[in-house]
């Protein structure tokens with residue numbers, strides 16, 4: 001990795017928080033390393049970023065105690081100069097992202113773009129990545145892939161309906177979430193100072209807390225997050241091209 005250079009053109013870096021344990025999925029190993037259609041889950045996002053000419057480099061944030069990443073990358077020599085591991089995972093996703101941003105400070109300029117992407121979204125493909133980058137290249141704030149909600153929404157008290165929530169204007173947030181390095185760092189620092197970095201569940205939330213409005217770029221159902229055990233079979237269908 002080279003140090004930042006004076007430049008007019010912002011570069012694009014991927015940052016993959018991969019320090020979770022996958023408690024809701026409940027597998028024998030952290031879910032990002034779990035095999036899906038023949039490849040570890042993490043490999044799908046890494047292959048997509050490594051294969052996209054717009055991405056200058058990819059950083060993976062794992063926990064200090066992670067015992068899998070070394071063996072995994074040893075099987076991926078083609079990624080050797082495209083991927084750097086940062087062993088600074090935190091207690092929550094946003095803490096992992098914030099720690100990761102701090103750790104890569106020397107390699108990145110303030111106006112470079114950072115695309116934060118969940119290791120648990122193996123369905124990201126080149127077309128979605130290109131769409132996001134194209135939609136945001138001259139945006140003042142940045143934004144995220146997301147999907148408009150199509151279901152009728154109910155708020156509940158246990159299993160009884162309290163109310164039906166109008167779905168107009170509601171979107172489900174996906175990743176990547178793409179912001180300039182300095183803005184994202186500032187937003188996560190501010191959230192940390194307010195004691196909120198453990199509460200918020202995505203990067204855009206921190207930017208919103210600064211009073212800014214990230215842009216929504218249409219994502220895809222294939223880019224869903226593998227969260228629960230029943231998601232595994234669906235992910236494999238998408239990844240095997242049987243959508």
Ligand SMILES: Nc1ccn([C@@H]2O[C@H](COP(=O)(O)OP(=O)(O)OP(=O)(O)O)[C@@H](O)[C@H]2O)c(=O)n1
Nearest residue numbers: 017018019020021022023024091092093096119
């Ligand atoms: N302390 C944490 C928690 C999550 N993540 C990452 O953030 C992404 C969010 O996906 P999620 O489904 O929330 O992952 P887990 O936290 O592993 O899942 P769970 O909440 O079920 O334990 C994943 O790539 C995960 O590895 C992270 O880097 N650091």
Ligand SMILES: C[C@](O)(CO)[C@H](O)COP(=O)(O)O
Nearest residue numbers: 118173174175201202203225
């Ligand atoms: C950023 C994110 O993918 C938004 O959907 C996030 O990982 C969601 O995490 P959650 O804790 O499963 O809501």
